[in-house]
Amino acid sequence: MSDISYKDKGSILGPFKSLSFFSRKPVTEPFEPRIAADNYRGFHVNDWDVCIGCSTCQKVCDNAAITMIKIPGLPDDPVMGIRNERPAIDYGRCCWCGLCVDICPTSSISLTQEYVHTCRENELDSYFILPDPNGMHNKLFPKGWSKTGDADLVDLERQPMAEMEPQSRSDNFDEIVDGFTKQQAIIEASRCVQCGMCHDSCPTNMHAPEYIRAIWEGDAEEAVRQMYRTNPFSHVCGRVCTHRCETACSIGRRGDPVAIRWLKRYAMDAVSDERVREIAAEGKADFVSGKKIAIIGSGPAGLTTAFDLAKNGHAVTVYEALHKPGGMTRYGIPEYRLPYDRLDADIDVIKSVGVRIECNVRIGSDITMEQLRQDFDAVVVAIGLQQGRSTRIPGSDHEQVRASVDLLRMITAGESFDVPESVVVIGGGNVAMDIARSLARMQKSQYGKVAVTVSALEDFDHFLADPEEVKEAREEGVVILDSRGPKECVIDKNGKLEGLTTLGVISIFDDDGRFAPSYDEVDEQLHHGGMVIESIGQMSDISLFGEELTEELEWNRGRLQADEDGVTSVSWLWSAGDMVHGPDVVHAVADGHRVAASIETYLNEGSSNNE
């Protein structure tokens, strides 16, 4: 007997009821979809010209429905924040939540009103698609769910940075920028979409997404730990880095890039110096290798090399010709941009892992290169670009025509000099801005007014100094003239410097795009100044090598020849930093890591061969 109730079985006439359907007309739904709502979440489209391959859509997708596909032929430029990848969607996983659209930093991706796709069994791969602007079936369906102001998950505005007003900073060297509060830092960190464009663009590949996430989680110590994976100059870079990371930041495509440099500064300032030293020492070798390395120059390149090698258990001695370590970061960057105590904090960390720094020792005279070769297993030369170039125009050999690097060094060292009531600076780079702004402060402090004129060859569209440097210099009373070529330092009949005459520059580039200034001799101006400061190019003083070693070494268009790892043409000598690659702190740090790794390999190979 059946245990199914009569009501559940239905009527005994049921089969006949079904037969009645045979007499009905079949119903066929058309393949073409019906009109969908304006914000319908159909299949994806992606504008490849706008998409930068940042992978933020992939990272936000909870269903792991998005895979980034490398597309040969598309632009791939880490420095500019562009990857040759585009998102592909697996519609077996996609739930059409639209988060990929809401978070897309560029607004390149959106959903359409198209929602019908079917296929035969052997075409199941057709549910895995690479959206392009034409839609899934090359039919231009209207846009559905797209980026709107209400649904945009990207915060386009950065947290404001408090800084001293021009009137309160113009007669002193106090640091201008206040830095983020904890709350500001967390809000700013929350703007990051963790795409990693910053990491790819950074010369030393700092783990910025990781330390930004740690800041957002309120864990400044973890942020510092992430920084010290690649950068022992985090205080310095938190203040004066050229921040290529921010140029590459995907949020910068539509709004303000995340303030990555200021976040780094926040985390470093939030953790005590003692705790930073403990974090930096994590992973230090618990043995002594018995190997000795000499490093000439205590700038970022030399000290980064020293930091890595000391952590690996080697005995590292850094020789510095000047009174204090730091190289151009100390003697070239004014304190209003980089307070000396923060530079000292970075250097103390490096010393704390065992690096020995001997100041006031000039290699080449106090100790010869030959002595270093004999006494050490490896030698690194990282002396920077410490000499200023001269224009060598008439009158440029007058005693009141000075080099910016010399004056900046004197200001840092506390050496006095007569500050003129009016100054003309030749040059348009950041060093020119540094000396102009430093002298403006000294003038304001001594005379109550500023009379500094900067005369640059380049026009403002191609200016070498950072825009913020130009803006702040102007706020402090510095007059900046573009497209002016130096003609002569004018000296009166009594031998006193009157100023600088310049000519107008009427064109900047030649047909090949090379800088080739052309002068207009009719447009001549005299800029009065009791001092003219030359701030054009810089170069290394290579006299430390002596004639014999200079002859033995190979050179590349005037620069010491070295491969990517800093290996020179003699087996015991490496080079790093500005003297090889030009002036930039973070590049010097990156260089230091490469050189340290190369020396480590060299020392290990030597040990293996001796076994």
Added chain:
Amino acid sequence: MSEHAEGHSASYERIKSKKSLAEILEVATSFEQKAFEFYTDLIPKVSKNLRWLVEELAVEEQEHFALFTNLAKDPSIEEQVKQQIQTPVEDRRFSDYIQLPDLGDNIDDQAILQYAMGREDAAMKQYRELSDTTEPGAIHDLFEFLANEETKHKQELEKLYYELIHSGGPGN
């Protein structure tokens, strides 16, 4: 400046006295040859890190030497010169106010470039003056051509000067 340098007054008189294209080119070629020899002699006298620059200057003079020599052999020399001077070469004057150095024992890369630019400038002015004081015709065109060549060379040196002295070196 060296007595052999183009632009020297004796050189001016020497080339001015020539009356045929072949003779003028012969003298111009000899100037280039002397410049080539000057730079070649200088190479071992400068520090090794500076030799690349002097070597480049020597090569450029050699190229000019070859250009003028080949032109002298060309039967259609007048037509060639006429074509070449269709496009005037602008003197940018960027290096006009840079002092001419004395190439003593302790020379640097900047002094070498200063000297080279001064040399090209003097040659350019010499040929330009010869061109200006010559009646229109084949000889005038040849001086114009030679002035253009020296101006182009001066321009190239000025670009290198900017890159080396004003922006920290090539590649930056």
